Amino acid sequence: MKDYDSYLSDTAKQIQPSGIRKFFDLAASMKGVISLGVGEPDFVTPWSAREATIASLEAGFTSYTANPGLLELRQEIASYLNSRFSVTYNPEDQIIVTVGASQALDLAFRALLNEGDEVLIVEPAFVSYSALVTIAGGTPVPLATSAENGFKVTAAQIEEAITDKTKAILLCSPNNPTGTYLNKDDLREISEVIINHDLITISDEIYAELTYDERYTSIASIDGMYERTILINGFSKGFAMTGWRLGFVTAPTEFAKVMLKIHQYTTMCAPHMLQHGAIEALRDLDNVEIMKNSYRRRRNYFVQSLNNIGLDCHTPGGSFYVFPSVRKTGLTSEQFAEQLLKQEKVAVVPGSAFGESGEGFVRCSYATSLEQLQEAIKRMARFIASLEK
């Protein structure tokens, strides 16, 4: 037998393991660590959704569902998107229930991309995008944003990056890792370039429910964008359902049809009993509001405290991340994260894990208790003081 490497696909070998994992593994091996590293809610899923899933199991709903998911769930998603974000999708042929937003992203890229097609990715970005584009045969093209501009991508920047190979742009608002929210004016400006160049937008709206200062605007609701948007959303973040692995993708029928074909062969359908829980989750938006208010309070405390101890950061409009600058310390983001973990047992993620433009920053998740955040600030202040000695 030849060596294993020679059997593996060149594409698979090309993909780098996530830079986040390394810190989780290190943090997991230590005692007394405050983790600001993980990207998930600290709430358990509200009881209504759990109860509906238990009832569904008791009722014996253990078969496959229709490929795009239970019609009742798709109907619920359609009315949710309509009432919350003013976008209209037909449950019959425009909505697919997926295994997390992750699978929805994978479907979108696979459905769109031919070898060499370029996808613009606004960075710093969620680690999966460029890997998924590569797996689908496309070429990820990073669009670097900066703290000076609140990590917002500009129309001019997009314009400049477009080539004759550019097919799509990936937008994520509110953003992971920066928390940046693109409001209606930002989206209008960006949309003009997207429409002029006839691009498709893949809009990752997984943090839409966690928008703190304004009512959320979906890019699909901007004039001329609906027909060129594949909208990604799901239950993981706003609904505190990461472990359920449930998301959804909505799109113009012609795109949805092709994504469904891929979904049918790769996944068949999302888990049946969990879909019953998701229906209840969508009917119980009061709980989402309660969780959101709690994150807002923690955001306000944490952003102010970080700035107070000398880690400059803007106030992010959404998600549950803050992305402070560590440049003043003279350390790289990786050195900062590693030394902070070893010295003070606080886990954060180096910004470089989210693309080159993330260097000089670290991602801190405030989806942990206020007491833990207070203790983390104390430890971080001590760490910074130790560097100044």
Ligand code: PMP
């Ligand atoms: N998009 C973004 C921006 C994310 O942060 C995450 C999860 N960290 C996902 C998608 C994937 O979400 P899911 O758990 O629904 O697969």
